[in-house]
Amino acid sequence: MNKRPKTSSGERVHLSSSMDMSSASQLEQSKPLMEADVQFDSWAEKAMRNFIFEVGLGPRFVYLTSFKEMLQTVHNRDVEIPTYESMLREELKETQHRAMQLKQEWKKSGCSIIMDSWKSRCGTKSFISVLVHCSKGMYFLRSIDVSGILEDMDELASVFSRVVDDVGACNIVQVIRNDASPHMRMAWHYVQKEHDHSFFVPPCADFCINLLLEKIAAFDHVSEVLRKAKEITRFIYGNVLAYELVGRYIDDGEILSNSCLKSVAEFITLDRLVSVKENLVEMFSSPEWVSSDRSTRMFNPLDWISSGFSTTTSLFRHICGIVKTDGAFWCAAADVLKITKPFIDVLLKLESEDCPMGILYDTMASAKDIMHNLGDKYGDILHWVDEIWYGYLHSPLHAAGHMLNPRVFYKDPSCDDPELSGRIEACTTAIAKGHYDPGRLKAQIEVYKGRSGSFGSDSAIQQIVETPQVTVVWWSAHGTDTPELQSFATRVLRQTCFGAKRYNISRQVLEEAHETRGADLEELYRGLEYAHHNRRFASAAPLIGGLSGDQCGKPGRKLGSDWFLYPRHRQHIVIGSSNT
Structure with missing residues (x-):
């Protein structure tokens, strides 16, 4: 599979852009739909912007007569509503600031790509939402309309390859999916082969x-x-x-x-x-x-x-x-x-x-x-x-997480059985590539298994016994003598096991972003999709009730x-x- 990703909007696959800084600049240059003679106070405008993009309201909402009348009643005076473009522009600036912080964490501790496959309400279209998770939070990258390519391995792999390029192959620890179909797994196998990089693809x-x-x-x-x-x-x-x-x-x-x-x-x-x-x-x-x-x-x-x-x-x-x-x-x-x-x-x-x-x-x-x-x-x-x-x-990744959790490993001798050790070794080999010296990492794992050095100290054992949440914090305190293993443990343990549903994503907003419109409106709805989901993820916690x-x-x-x-x-x- 030698094809490179197709990025033209005229290709069979329609990719909704993750609104990068160039997109924000385009909005900056767009002509406002109406000028504001009397502007809101800055706090009032921000409150309205927070509401619009948290709920996921499209540009038509701002220009409803009833909405304007409501604001005039609240302010007890005539007001001109800021344009949707101007509010989206400010929202994108804040979103990009958070995105830059998250991307730094991807480089430092790795990240998980979450592929959320779903169908439209009418059941005729298939989409994938691409999210990126790291220890500092979830990030919405883009959504993809894959209605016409689900059985086309080359096209599907090309789409996924672009995602890897955007996130950075060396930053990816795993790709979590909620689609168990063989063609989805095979497409990711092709992507790994093309990038010459190993990461895990568990459901x-x-x-x-x-x-x-x-x-x-x-x-x-x-x-x-x-x-x-x-x-x-x-x-x-x-x-x-x-x-x-x-x-x-x-x-x-x-x-x-x-x-x-x-x-x-x-x-x-x-x-x-x-x-x-x-x-x-x-x-x-x-x-x-x-x-x-x-x-x-x-x-x-x-x-x-x-x-x-x-x-x-x-x-x-x-x-x-x-x-x-x-x-x-x-x-x-x-x-x-x-x-x-x-x-x-x-x-x-x-x-x-x-x-x-x-x-x-x-x-x-x-x-x-x-x-x-x-x-x-x-x-x-x-x-x-x-x-x-x-x-x-x-999977090897889950086995490694099991072994690297001292609360489990030091209590359960079965953690070191040959079958489990083989899976852990497969994980270390995959993740170490491009990041660690495999020989040094293996030697330091033996130090950890034997509770040697700082791993056997009274404070290390006491923290395991007395502190319920010890994993990453424990490694920060007691893994300093084994820096490669400390970094490896952090890279594994900071990944997630969850899919996207726990974050209560609004699929209505996603579908609206893929409707056929003029170029200007299409850009606005792409921006809405990107701003809305990243605003939600900024304060979201993954809950089984789906309400974060x-x-x-x-x-x-x-x-x-x-x-x-x-x-x-x-x-x-x-x-x-x-x-x-």
Whole structure:
């Protein structure tokens, strides 16, 4: 594969530019759409700019009459709104300042490219969002329309090669993907060969565990449990009084998960449902419920008819029967959770750690051991556990993170078994290329394994025992006698295991950037895409709920209508009142 990246906008692949300084300069020279006779105070303009680019609003929004009237009301005087171009120009300046800081960190400690593959809302187009993660944060590079080239290995590799050129091959430790297709992996193999540089291309942990849970959900006995759980939640979220009473009888008033991963959200919701079973029994037995005619009032009569029930009363009796007397369902649900909860706990554990790369291998191995201890009756599910483990997460990079975490390595002698040592050696060989002397690095690893020198000092051991988060900080304090290994450990442990979904990316903004428009508007929407996502990433934390910073979202957004039914018009109900 000898092709070089194609960068012309006339090629089959449409690349949205990461708005570099030259793009910002072009905007600087563009003619404003309207002049401001009376300018905002600088703080007011900045506040408006922050709002526009955090939400991801396009240029048309600024020129709405209603928006201008709102600002005039607030200021109690006529104001001229700054042009969208001028606000975008200032936003790009701030974004570029942060980008320069991040790029310095890429050179110092390495980085991870995150390839987020997804389809448009209509399902006819395929896109990839390219993100770059380092210890100082996430950076949005660009999005790519790959609708016409997914099966064209040369074209796909050319697109990826441009990404590597932009980030710098020597800075890349891994390329995380949420697409397990062979052609995607093969394209990256071609890119590595072309650049004569080695980096790892693992799927993200979120994708792997969500895929595993999806496979588990497909088993007949599990799908039957989920079917009944869906009936309960659909009834509660579709019945006005039940929804009101949930707030009284359940502590946080919520059952549905807002996880950004669909299968993870399903099993978290099942877990919450099982945990509040007694609360639901109490709720459905309460005087407020039994005495109210609203207990049978649903906002969508087609819902119970399509479910095979002639009236809401018959549907209520069915749901009440599951909640109060269907012991087989609750036992089966608890049994399913024994299988799924250990893997969901892996995702939550990764989120709570300052260095997820240092614990992924260990936490997945522990979850796998729990599954094996449950017995032979889960043999079919164990097959999928092993498939995900050995096929995706059993990589040299994760093994190295495991070994370089002193909290794990100095407690677990199995860390030094021959099979694991072989994977660690593969990782050191790949990452050392162009950065470290392999011989010196190998010798220093032996010093670490033997707890020699500063690794065996009282302060090193004490910090492991007493400080929960010790990984990178520990290496900074105690790895000074082995500088190559210290740098290598930092390079590995500062990488992420997460994909893009934890950051709650707005795909609507991404799609708008790829719509066909005139050149001027196209440049504005590319700038919006770049500024919006980098503003979000500047304050984002990767959360399994997909809600980072002060972003908001309603529970159930990934679950779908088979789990909940929000009535179109929810009236306020006074508990105990007989008024309609």
